[in-house]
Amino acid sequence: MTMNRPQSGNSLHPKMLAEMVSAMKWMGEQPDVRIILITGAGKFFNTGMELLDGSGTSFAKGSDFHELNRLFILSEKILIGAVNGPAAGYGVSCLALFDLVYSVPDAYFFTPFIKWGMAAEGASSFSFPRLMGQQRAARLFLAGDRISALEANRLGIVSKILPREDFLDSVIQTATEMSKSPPGALLATKKLMRAPVLQGLLDANDRECTLIHEERFGFEEYNEAIKQFRTEQDQKRMQKSKI
Secondary structure, three states: OEEOOHHHOOOEOHHHHHHHHHHHHHHHOOOOOOEEEEEEOOOOOEOOEOOOOOOOOOOOOOOHHHHHHHHHHHOOOEEEEEEOOOEEOHHHHHHHHOOEEEEOOOOEEEOOOOOOOOOOOOOHHHHHHHHHOHHHHHHHHOOOOOEEHHHHHHHOOOOEEOOOOOHHHHHHHHHHHHHOOOHHHHHHHHHHHHOOOHHHHHHHHHHHHHHHHHHHOOOHHHHHHHHHHHHHHHHHHHHHHHO
């Protein structure tokens, strides 16, 4: 599954969210599909929420955003992330919901939730502290630190870094080899690994989406941040037009 909005860094436009939900549901119903590989088109993996053309976006429980997270959490397929370039916001937080994550060496990762007047999402308020510890998660969420692929690997966000040359082919080859494994054993092992955190992830997704819907998205701090962002983008376009 390729997130295909390269003109905006594969940001989560409502249309793309709906398409991803539909694709995940369809693949989940196919008994011959054992592995789902997710990557981005162009230079970026995913840059999070759509900031300039996000009309119709919702974070409420039952929305496409909430449902996509739920589908990732409950999926009985092996989920592989192929991070082909920089990742921001949801492009980072969703990675903890995958079973394996491969990255190119020059990718970088950051979560500017606070900058946009938002809050952690993708069940990351639960998954990241558990994955890397409270203080390291706070570096990403509260301080907004940008980290390299190498550090993401050390923190447990990335499973393995692969050379950029033939990157996607290498990930596909790994997925192909995995698909030859006994399917029952694959699913049983995934279920055992997910069981201790399954309810925690589902609860975190509910909490985060409820809070963002009721207190963050569309409220004053978010609106001010987006207004500033649009002003900065307009200034950049004006500067380019003078060159």
